Amino acid sequence: MITDIKRERIVDILRNKEIGRKVSIYGWVKTRRDSKGGFSFLEINDGSCLRSLQVIADKSLSNYESEVLRLNVGSSVMVKGTIVASPGKKQDIELQAEEISVIGWADPAEYPLQKKRHSFEFLRTIPHLRVRTNTFGAVARVRNAISYAIHKFFQENGFIYVHTPIITGNDCEGAGEVFKVTTFDLSEIPKKEDGEIDFSEDFFGQKAYLTVSGQLEAEAYALALGDVYTFGPAFRADNSNTPRHLAEFWMVEPEMAFSGLERAIRVAEELIKYLFLFALENCREDIEFFNKFIEPANLKQIQKGIEQDFARITYTEAIEMLSKAKRQFQYPVEWGCDLKTEHERYICEEVFDKPTIITDYPKGIKPFYMKLNPEGETVMAMDILVPRVGEIVGGSQREDDYDTLLMRMKEQGVDPQDYWWYLELRKFGSAPHAGFGLGFDRFIQFITGISNIRDVIPFPRTPNSLGFLNRRVYGSDI
RNA sequence: UCCCCGGUAGCUCAAUCGGCAGAGCGGGUGGCUGUUAACCACUAGGUUGGCGGUUCGAGUCCGUCCCGGGGAGCCA
Structure with a gap:
């Protein structure tokens, strides 16, 4: 499925505005809004640009009831469809879906990101997910x-x-100050006769540091x-x-x-x-x-x-x-x-x-x-x-x-x-x-x-923080 | 490392003098709508950071530890 369809970047689709062209996109659901008229609006972001692409998914899709209506923030999807002019006010084009495949679900009860904005402090606790904001x-x-x-x-x-x-x-x-680099077993560091650490025994045969x-x-x-x-x-x-x-x-x-x-x-x-x-x-x-x-x-x-x-x-x-x-x-x-x-x-x-x-x-x-x-x-x-x-x-x-x-x-x-x-x-x-x-x-x-x-850095390292240490653990599966 | 502020629901925050622990968002259910941080109704959800103390009674006061933020030092 991944390899036989060309993955088009949303940044190019939004820039080129080729109405009538068939495209396939892969990305993550930012939000879903349902209409009881029998269709839903999905906003899909693939990271290629800030903006998301609005997807129109209607009940003619075979998995509309079974899957599309269950899609939540964070799920990954493939959408194949036709670029059409949008009657909406906030975008000039949208994608009329002809096929939607759910690639990876994100359980809304557990997925920590909401549509609303979060504090930077909270997002720092989830550096692996905050990049999706x-x-x-x-x-x-x-x-x-x-x-x-x-x-x-x-x-x-x-x-x-x-x-x-x-x-x-x-x-x-x-x-x-420098970080020391060593392969010593820290519970059993080689010492010289005078009690000094014997760095000749260490990996480089001398003291070593991170630059x-x-x-x-x-x-x-x-x-x-x-x-x-x-x-x-x-x-x-x-x-x-x-x-x-x-x-x-x-x-x-x-x-x-x-x-x-x-x-x-x-x-x-x-x-x-x-x-x-x-x-x-x-x-x-x-x-x-x-x-x-x-x-x-x-x-x-x-x-x-x-x-x-x-x-x-x-x-x-x-x-x-x-x-x-x-x-x-x-x-x-x-x-x-x-x-x-x-x-x-x-x-x-x-x-x-x-x-x-x-x-x-x-x-x-x-x-x-x-x-x-x-x-x-x-x-x-x-x-x-x-x-x-x-x-x-x-x-x-x-x-x-x-x-x-x-x-x-x-x-x-x-x-x-x-x-x-x-x-x-x-x-x-x-x-x-x-x-x-x-x-x-x-x-x-x-x-x-x-x-x-x-x-401003993906995985910040600061005193007392290598990330992931103070995380709650969802469920009991790990 | 020092000084100051903070830690309450998944998130963002309320809780008056120490006196029944709440709201919005998010989740679930239902409704409505070419919507766009959608909207409306109902609903579930809590070891109030940990430990100890004071008190009839502690989210609230005291001690201590942990964590986060701001400022300072050091530097890029």
Whole structure:
């Protein structure tokens, strides 16, 4: 049954409006409304777009009484029929069914999704089903489109996609806590004579971690291939409980050889504008849905992001603005301190109200690999902030001088022996290079307007939550 | 990890001073209608997050633990 009938996508049917054509669709029932005139309206969604296709099922169908009248939200069906003009007000075409096959029932007494809207908190308890809602379907399509656009942008600009490792031996890059990777039997960990854990017995013969960033490895490839980028998952074991943090998230990290901070900034701004435009041109319906039901500011902010240059100031200028601001901050502002959330929000949302680039931070609050400015107090770093979400990009020109890098490692308590290969990149054919990381999920947060990052990724991982742990179990069959 | 708020029917939420645990949606049954978050009637549905305490009496007060949310820190 599945293989001998062409499955047409509802998005194409709705776009082409070929009245009179016979089509077959497969999808899930969103709602059923019966008419005692002897027919029912079914709305079928197949995930290809936000909108559903209205199906007219009448009593001439052999299984009308036995099956169609029992169809409920969530059931999967095949509908074969003819596209006709709709007399209804909310759609111009509909599908007059000639055959309906129920593929999978969804018992309405147990199926947790209703036609009505649910809270995001509840939907988080059913990540395997929430994607069937309008909002999560739209998020999934936007994530897909933006992923594609990221590759498209870099490929069109001569960047080479590099698969940096997920498992790494790098500890402590100044980017948060790491997850440890081991095959040890945790109840029986091998110890050395002095009581220390004997990692030579472990799978890799040494300590291993999940990567917090592909940057260091990307640098190695940039210093051979020119412009490269990675796009993959990163893992942070920080106990962060906020709407902007995940333990597993996706990050885009370009790295460019023979380039400085200015190019990194330019590429980042061009990339973001490109993605904004791509979203508007390719996900218009979904973005408008978010604008209507989730965040009434997101569409305007995307458009503003495309039309206007990003605001740009140095850290030092930011500190001046903050100290002159006519308002009280909870954290004091003085040169050398890190910018707190309240400071970033003030500058990005109240002063500029658009994407804002802040550059040249004090060296003390940034990691060892960022290149020192000639005056020796600041580093060639940049962050890009956006309204509502905050920091979505962090980048820098990398320290390409061997001796300076070694000195910076020692200053920050990083053991150079752990980074011998990274140092070697500065020993053999070193070159100025720069790069940045774009938080993919935060970017999706910005364009969708969804306020909690747990709702822009399919299966969110956060402290104390791997999903599915606190679920009721229906019936007693498992 | 810290601060604040919350946890009541499948879902979204009420319940006055500590005094009979309710509504809407969803489900079931019936009715009505080219409907469109359809509509109308009836109906079933509860260990009020767990444990302990105060009290004649606890959804409500106290203690504790679990879970969720918001804010903060850390960061992308």
